[in-house]
Amino acid sequence: MSHKIVNLRVRDVRFPTSLEQHGSDAMHTDPDYSAAYVVLDTDSGLKGFGLTFTLGKGTEIVLCAVKALAGLVIGKSLQEIVSNFRGFYRLLTSDGQMRWLGPEKGVIHLATAAVLNAVWDLWARAEGKPLWKLLVDMVKDQMLKEGYPAYTTSCAWLGYSDQQLKQLCSDALKSGWTRFKVKVGADLEDDIRRCRLIRQMIGPSSTLMIDANQRWDVAEAISWVSRLAEVKPLWIEEPTSPDDILGHAAISKALAPLGIGVATGEQCHNRVMFKQFLQASALQFVQIDSCRLGSVNENLAVLLMAYKFQVPVCPHAGGVGLCELVQHLILFDYICVSADLRNRMCEYVDHLHEHFTSPVVIQDAHYMPPKDPGYSCEMLEESVNRHDALQLSSHHQNEFFFFHFIFLLFPFKYFVLMTGLH
């Protein structure tokens, strides 16, 4: 069956994560984890689901870009697309008028990712396979049994109190986690205290990573991270501007004697940038993102380049659906490319999975290979309706805005006073 794409729908789905400081870091202090969520309808009734991850405001701009790309997708059959996928990719990224808006970066590339993710999901569903299996077309036993190693970012967001850090670390250790990431970069003394606290909690044999989310200049990154060397971080993530390849190279060189690598990639906007990061020895850990690059197509190119340079891939995940999507890619990387788990692990964040029809399965701090057909992009219809930012008139949306409004206006304590709960 050819599965002709007859319609493309896109929704603006927002989750009010900023209310509890989930996801907060030095640069993104109040993210509302959100998605531009794409559904492809075909004449056969089969659907493809895709998304790209956003932080709330501006998601409507990505929707606008998805709509601008829709005309290039509707009317094409799946068969037509996959028989010349390179051509289709170029069609989306090289339109003579729209490429000016990137090219292959920012809003227009996020939209490309959302659309192509849906196409890949459709293809995998058409084959009755989860995407990773479509990719590897065979399964190694180890992955099915033990899964792919994960690390957790959920214990130490920047906005959490020390008490929260301790409690979350303690819970995570009990669940088998041995790899932890801490957000840093806003205040050096706070960072030293928090990192010491966590290193104490997890012990010397567990792995600790730190993440500055681009907060520093090059020289500042080197001096700041040097001060944190005592807690023996495996890597410093996003020490400076994601565009500054040569800056990352300077930081890598300076921190190598301390045994600290540089990790980056979640805002590395395309394969050309990754190529140079690898050429310049500017990173020691490649963090691909399933929704920023041009879907599976461009991510595969980066996996292969990373292998050529013998740099481990440790994907960026979390966000909305990023864990669900990227697990397919990292399984492919292990089974077909690297065949190596040394210094390799996939990020995990423990929220918003409940909105997906096939949420990730974590066992003993490992991603268990998904078995449902597709690219794991499909959200529960109820979740989409509840968080659709465009359905402003609905009850739930008003509730969402109401709470945001109240929190903006009044500190929590005052709010408690007002409502007579003191």
Added chain:
Amino acid sequence: MSHKIVNLRVRDVRFPTSLEQHGSDAMHTDPDYSAAYVVLDTDSGLKGFGLTFTLGKGTEIVLCAVKALAGLVIGKSLQEIVSNFRGFYRLLTSDGQMRWLGPEKGVIHLATAAVLNAVWDLWARAEGKPLWKLLVDMVKDQMLKEGYPAYTTSCAWLGYSDQQLKQLCSDALKSGWTRFKVKVGADLEDDIRRCRLIRQMIGPSSTLMIDANQRWDVAEAISWVSRLAEVKPLWIEEPTSPDDILGHAAISKALAPLGIGVATGEQCHNRVMFKQFLQASALQFVQIDSCRLGSVNENLAVLLMAYKFQVPVCPHAGGVGLCELVQHLILFDYICVSADLRNRMCEYVDHLHEHFTSPVVIQDAHYMPPKDPGYSCEMLEESVNRHDALQLSSHHQNEFFFFHFIFLLFPFKYFVLMTGLH
């Protein structure tokens, strides 16, 4: 007077330039030169006009982004903005949620440019000065008398016939032009023929530049340009991906023995990228763009870096309004930064100026310093209304779409037959 900004309007202005192949090159075969056009209203009645240039499709996405930024601008006074312009710049580019969509690149950065261009225009008008004069605060006599040297791109768009090339070169020579740019990159034999033709027309003492608009891979660029060395081009512009700093460095190194420099910048998305291009000796001509970078603020940073590295700045212009805007910046560069005209010139393209209230003045192939207050962004209201893509119901808009539709459906000859004009 504080000039409080009370409203921000944005229009989607499109000109059907693709009908006659103006602006066509190896990657952008059918551009409709367009603009997201911003008007700031203040409580004093003074207005600020700004724009960013686009190629037609997708302009609505930039509008959407401008609207998303509007809330950060409305309500602020000009005084408040300029007294802490760095803070205001960061406010626009570092919103914790929206920066995910860039950061500082693509659609969201184009929108930032449009908004900030309007703020700079407003400021210059408030001071009763053209922007460049606001910047330099004094005027060197030479510029007022002779103007800033320009080169022309209007003679040799890729879609023009040899006959057109000859005619346009001949006309340009008569008007005093001595610097010419040719579009290349689609077909090597065509390029050789066209470049020889133009070199023959303009003679050995005139300056010739070639522009591939990112068409090639690195190795391909080197071999292709080597074949064109016989026509002695001063530079090859955009030989490969605008993101590939190290690729440009390799090309620069390979072409240096042939006396051909590398020029790039019109799609260099921010100052961090320019910094690395300079650090890596990856370009020999810096081509700033008034509408891709974050307005005057970010362009000034690049002018200063270029001076530090002693690389001449030869701005990208043409498009919609790019000549009008960038002339202010290059005058500032000459008067306050470089004080040097060797290998320096500003691009000029001869269309769409008639839509501006203060169009550029070219005399003897030089940009004459503008004297009207502001940043020369204001369009004629009639032009905006006539080309507003959102006013679909208007007569002119229908006409625009009708002609496009007809040209898409029928080759010109067939159209002539159909209308009985044969």
